[in-house]
Amino acid sequence: MPASNSTMQPATATSGLAIVSLLGALLGFALFPILGSVVAVVAGRLARREIDETQGKLNGEGLARAGEILGWIGIALSVVGVCTVGALVAVPLCAAVLLGTDAMFEGLRLPLLAIIS
Numbered sequence: 001m002p003a004s005n006s007t008m009q010p011a012t013a014t015s016g017l018a019i020v021s022l023l024g025a026l027l028g029f030a031l032f033p034i035l036g037s038v039v040a041v042v043a044g045r046l047a048r049r050e051i052d053e054t055q056g057k058l059n060g061e062g063l064a065r066a067g068e069i070l071g072w073i074g075i076a077l078s079v080v081g082v083c084t085v086g087a088l089v090a091v092p093l094c095a096a097v098l099l100g101t102d103a104m105f106e107g108l109r110l111p112l113l114a115i116i117s
Helices: 016-030 033-053 061-099 101-116
Strands: none
Touching: 016 033, 016 061, 033 061
16 A cells, blocks of 8 residues: 655646636637637636635646737738738739729739749
8 A cells, every 4th residue: 555645735626717718729820810819818817816816726837827828929910811802902903993993903913924834
């Protein structure tokens, strides 16, 4: 029979919010870019606060921090993507307004020819 070890520490639980944060960040990259990333940032911040308040009874600070950082990266990439798509749409439309309606199709003809050939 094994001897009882009185110096064993009780097992600590992982914060559920920390797990949600990391899963939200992963979903932010895979399926729901903006929603998943925002969930990751908010859940990560709440998880870190919850872990600090429990004074060692909960762990998962690394998960929460990773989810929060990945969430911010996902938000930044989403903003860059939206700005890029906006610029790709706005430039031909502005050209069409300033130069006439045919200019829009002239600007799109060369990229389309490059893709087709």
